Amino acid sequence: MDKSSLMSDGFTLMLFGMSFVFIFLTVLVFATGLMSKLISRYERNVGVIPEEGVPSPTAVIPHHEHPHSSSASPADDATVISVISAAVTKFRSRHK
Amino acid sequence: MENILHLWENTGLYQMQPGQGIMIAIGMLLLYLAINKNFEPLLLVPIGFGGVLANIPGAGLAEHGGILHIFYSVGIESGAFPLIIFMGVGAMTDFGPLLANPRTLFLGAAAQFGIFATLMGAVVLSTFGIFDFSLADAAAIGIIGGADGPTSIYVASKLAPDLLGAIAVASYSYMALVPLIQPPIMRLLTTEAERKIKMVQQRHVSQREKIIFPLLLLLLVAFLLPDAAPLLGMFCFGNLMKECAVVDRLSNTTQNSLINTVTIFLGLAVGSKLSADKFLDLTTLGILLLGMIAFSIGTASGVVMAKIMNKISTKPINPLIGSAGVSAVPMAARVSNKLGLEADPHNFLLMHAMGPNVAGLIGSAVAAGIMINYVTGG
Numbered sequence: 001m002d003k004s005s006l007m008s009d010g011f012t013l014m015l016f017g018m019s020f021v022f023i024f025l026t027v028l029v030f031a032t033g034l035m036s037k038l039i040s041r042y043e044r045n046v047g048v049i050p051e052e053g054v055p056s057p058t059a060v061i062p063h064h065e066h067p068h069s070s071s072a073s074p075a076d077d078a079t080v081i082s083v084i085s086a087a088v089t090k091f092r093s094r095h096k
Numbered sequence: 097m098e099n100i101l102h103l104w105e106n107t108g109l110y111q112m113q114p115g116q117g118i119m120i121a122i123g124m125l126l127l128y129l130a131i132n133k134n135f136e137p138l139l140l141v142p143i144g145f146g147g148v149l150a151n152i153p154g155a156g157l158a159e160h161g162g163i164l165h166i167f168y169s170v171g172i173e174s175g176a177f178p179l180i181i182f183m184g185v186g187a188m189t190d191f192g193p194l195l196a197n198p199r200t201l202f203l204g205a206a207a208q209f210g211i212f213a214t215l216m217g218a219v220v221l222s223t224f225g226i227f228d229f230s231l232a233d234a235a236a237i238g239i240i241g242g243a244d245g246p247t248s249i250y251v252a253s254k255l256a257p258d259l260l261g262a263i264a265v266a267s268y269s270y271m272a273l274v275p276l277i278q279p280p281i282m283r284l285l286t287t288e289a290e291r292k293i294k295m296v297q298q299r300h301v302s303q304r305e306k307i308i309f310p311l312l313l314l315l316l317v318a319f320l321l322p323d324a325a326p327l328l329g330m331f332c333f334g335n336l337m338k339e340c341a342v343v344d345r346l347s348n349t350t351q352n353s354l355i356n357t358v359t360i361f362l363g364l365a366v367g368s369k370l371s372a373d374k375f376l377d378l379t380t381l382g383i384l385l386l387g388m389i390a391f392s393i394g395t396a397s398g399v400v401m402a403k404i405m406n407k408i409s410t411k412p413i414n415p416l417i418g419s420a421g422v423s424a425v426p427m428a429a430r431v432s433n434k435l436g437l438e439a440d441p442h443n444f445l446l447m448h449a450m451g452p453n454v455a456g457l458i459g460s461a462v463a464a465g466i467m468i469n470y471v472t473g474g
Contacts, residue, residue, distance in 0.1 A: 004223075006219055006222065006223060006230075006231060007219055007220070007223045009219075009231050010215060010216050010218075010219030010220075010231060010234060011216065011219075013212070013215060013231070013235070013466075013467070013470050013471075014212040014213070014215060014216050016466070016470065017211075017212050017215075017463060017466045017467065017470070018208070018209060018212050020321070020462070020466050021205050021208050021459055021462050021463050021466070022202075022205050024205075024316070024320055024321065024462050025201045025202065025204065025205040025455070025458070025459060025462070026201075026202075026205075027316060027320070028198075028201055028312075028313065028316060028458070029198045029199060029201050029202070031312055031316060032194075032195060032198040032201075032309065032312065033198055035305065035308055035309070035312055036195060036198075036301075036305055039302060039304050039305050039308065040302070042304075043302055043304065
């Protein structure tokens with residue numbers, strides 16, 4: 001290989017290579033962005049309470065007539081508080 | 097009397113050539129750097145010891161049929177060892193920071209400029225008759241600028257097996273020297289105020305994204321650049337094993353026992369290339385010098401790119417993370433973090449710098465694929 005063609009080959013490889021690296025990674029940036037957007041849309045529902053309400057736990061008998069109503073009544077709170085405090089008392093008595 | 101003479105002629109002392117003596121000393125120096133100075137000990141201990149073994153006069157460990165030569169032909173000539181290492185690196189890599197801020201991929205791309213600039217440098221040097229590098233040699237030397245040991249060894253074994261010893265030693269020693277080489281360049285190119293820039297907290301990246309990303313990358317490689325498929329394919333495979341969380345046993349083996357086993361043999365096999373007749377000439381010196389230049393240009397172009405992105409983008413980008421675009425994972429990211437802390441003790445850049453760091457790994461594998469494609473096909 002003569003010297004001038006080596007030089008021009010090197011130059012071509014530099015231009016070609018550098019632009020390809022940039023093109024590849026640019027495509028990757030967009031593909032990754034798109035992927036993240038799709039997944040976050042898909043996952044948006046995870047951890048959010050569904051509109052029809054959460055079914056009440058079977059071990060607790062609901063005290064009110066509309067178990068699926070979204071607004072919490074004072075009686076509801078009282079049940080929750082009593083259940084939690086019972087659990088806390090039991091936990092403390094066991095771990096003393 | 098004849099027997100004694102025969103015994104004497106078989107001793108190392110009688111057969112020793114000056115070159116071998118020097119190479120044994122260099123091997124010992126590598127061991128000293130590894131053990132006493134803690135420079136990449138995981139690699140320099142096997143490489144240094146392999147270098148000493150390869151130069152034992154008369155034993156022929158690195159010659160045809162010798163054990164080191166067998167390691168070399170099984171693992172490096174075939175390209176297997178660097179690929180297995182890449183799989184292990186994939187299994188240790190967390191793409192989270194990259195997924196949280198995909199634009200850092202541009203930093204990883206910019207830092208690859210060092211590779212191509214050095215390729216050009218090597219070509220210019222041989223045009224003026226200072227060295228005699230072919231295009232393939234120049235490409236293999238340039239890849240040192242990626243600061244990625246396995247990639248350098250892979251490319252060198254494909255394009256310039258004669259230069260493999262020097263290229264491997266250069267690329268691993270520059271990986272070890274990252275904390276010394278990079279900071280002056282980074283300080284030179286950034287102002288105090290730029291170094292104090294705080295970056296926005298990264299968003300949470302879900303497990304699903306982390307599982308899909310390696311598959312996405314693999315598909316892109318398959319479509320666009322099949323020549324990078326061996327390196328990036330193994331990398332993605334390792335990463336998928338880690339992230340999918342259903343094959344923890346395989347992933348643990350890949351990250352630990354397998355990569356360690358292969359590192360031992362890779363090191364010894366690279367060491368076997370440190371034989372006096374191949375290593376002790378001016379070309380090696382040229383490679384070490386060009387590698388250093390490659391690495392510095394890569395660092396500089398990463399920082400400059402980060403400065404440009406900071407100007408354009410709405411979210412602030414600290415230019416210090418640009419230097420992490422050279423792949424040396426995770427040293428380069430640690431250096432960015434250290435300089436950030438120096439400027440402002442509350443500025444933690446480590447996680448932000450891991451993004452470009454991993455991007456650099458992908459970038460240099462892509463660059464390697466292009467070089468192999470162009471040189472072997474063109």
